[in-house]
Amino acid sequence: MGRVAKKGAGAGALQPKPEAIPLRDRERALAAAASAASVEAARAVAHAAALGWWKASAKAHGAAKLPAAPPSAPLTLAALPDTVVAEAEAFGRDLAALPVEEANAILGRLYTQALPAAHRTQHGIFYTPPRLVRRLLNKAERAGHVWSKGRALDPSCGGGAFLLAAAARMMSALEGADPAIVIAALSSRLRGWDVDPFAVWLANISLEVLALPLVAASGRRLGPVAEVRDALADFEGAAGTFDLVMGNPPVGKVKDTPAIRDRFRRSLHGHPNLYGLFTDLAVHLAKPDGGIVAYLTPTSFLAGHYFKALRRLLHEQARPVTLDIVESRKDVFEDV
Numbered sequence: 001m002g003r004v005a006k007k008g009a010g011a012g013a014l015q016p017k018p019e020a021i022p023l024r025d026r027e028r029a030l031a032a033a034a035s036a037a038s039v040e041a042a043r044a045v046a047h048a049a050a051l052g053w054w055k056a057s058a059k060a061h062g063a064a065k066l067p068a069a070p071p072s073a074p075l076t077l078a079a080l081p082d083t084v085v086a087e088a089e090a091f092g093r094d095l096a097a098l099p100v101e102e103a104n105a106i107l108g109r110l111y112t113q114a115l116p117a118a119h120r121t122q123h124g125i126f127y128t129p130p131r132l133v134r135r136l137l138n139k140a141e142r143a144g145h146v147w148s149k150g151r152a153l154d155p156s157c158g159g160g161a162f163l164l165a166a167a168a169r170m171m172s173a174l175e176g177a178d179p180a181i182v183i184a185a186l187s188s189r190l191r192g193w194d195v196d197p198f199a200v201w202l203a204n205i206s207l208e209v210l211a212l213p214l215v216a217a218s219g220r221r222l223g224p225v226a227e228v229r230d231a232l233a234d235f236e237g238a239a240g241t242f243d244l245v246m247g248n249p250p251v252g253k254v255k256d257t258p259a260i261r262d263r264f265r266r267s268l269h270g271h272p273n274l275y276g277l278f279t280d281l282a283v284h285l286a287k288p289d290g291g292i293v294a295y296l297t298p299t300s301f302l303a304g305h306y307f308k309a310l311r312r313l314l315h316e317q318a319r320p321v322t323l324d325i326v327e328s329r330k331d332v333f334e335d336v
Contacts, residue, residue, distance in 0.1 A: 002020035031113035033084045042114035043198045048085045053091025061212040073228045101130045104206040108159035124250025129157045133165045140294040143321045148173035150243035155231040157192030160203025162246050179218035192226035200226045217256035239284045248296040249278030269309040283318045
């Protein structure tokens with residue numbers, strides 16, 4: 001599945017865990033086994049767990065010989081102790097008993113918690129809990145998005161939380177259609193972009209786990225929905241083509257370059273912030289005649305001098321339909 005680094009990058013051994021220990025405690029133990037060692041170690045432990053999940057899920061749908069799709073970009077994985085790999089695979093197999101969106105959230109949390117803290121903060125890698133995804137997509141539906149025919153994109157998709165919820169709604173809207181047609185619809189009308197190749201791989205295998213009943217019924221694989229792509233650098237060809245742009249964009253300052261200034265000058269005032277750029281990007285990508293943007297962001301853009309150009313852009317081109325405020329600063333993102 002990927003190139004293996006020569007060394008384990010400091011990943012520690014994991015003590016055997018009895019099956020009676022809850023999944024959350026096992027998840028923490030696995031994350032701790034790779035935590036802060038390296039990005040490659042975090043990817044390796046989550047990769048092993050995801051493969052265990054895939055194999056158990058495929059077997060449950062009568063497709064035990066169906067291999068997980070390979071990553072679309074090379075992955076470098078650290079060499080982990082055998083005990084860690086075995087426990088990660090067993091952990092993944094147990095996730096097959098859970099709803100797909102919940103299992104994906106756990107795998108994403110395992111990966112992000114195992115990442116070195118500096119890397120995670122620098123790149124804004126904090127995945128969205130399913131309940132917030134559902135809330136936001138419910139609001140997108142009320143704003144007019146039609147899952148049976150609309151095109152949807154998450155330009156910073158991470159492990160695929162929004163893509164999975166959108167795919168489930170598309171499948172429900174197309175219930176009764178030929179499985180091959182539903183597979184084709186998912187492949188053509190749902191898109192995710194991210195710069196993290198492991199996150200993209202996790203998103204794609206999670207989507208195919210969700211679609212396994214359709215895959216088994218049609219004999220067709222679900223093609224890659226997510227792709228490795230720097231949305232801020234490569235979006236012009238997709239501008240104005242999506243009925244729904246959804247997601248939880250990364251937060252933090254980004255290097256101020258002439259290219260960034262040129263692409264996003266209409267919304268910039270002062271040093272660029274990632275979520276402000278991704279908000280402008282969403283306006284670029286949504287259809288100008290009724291496209292919808294559904295974003296989970298900090299509230300700082302609502303006031304102050306720093307985001308005045310972004311507020312003007314939204315006022316002129318994408319007036320808010322509805323705003324929710326999450327008041328609690330705790331227990332929203334479980335690992336933050």
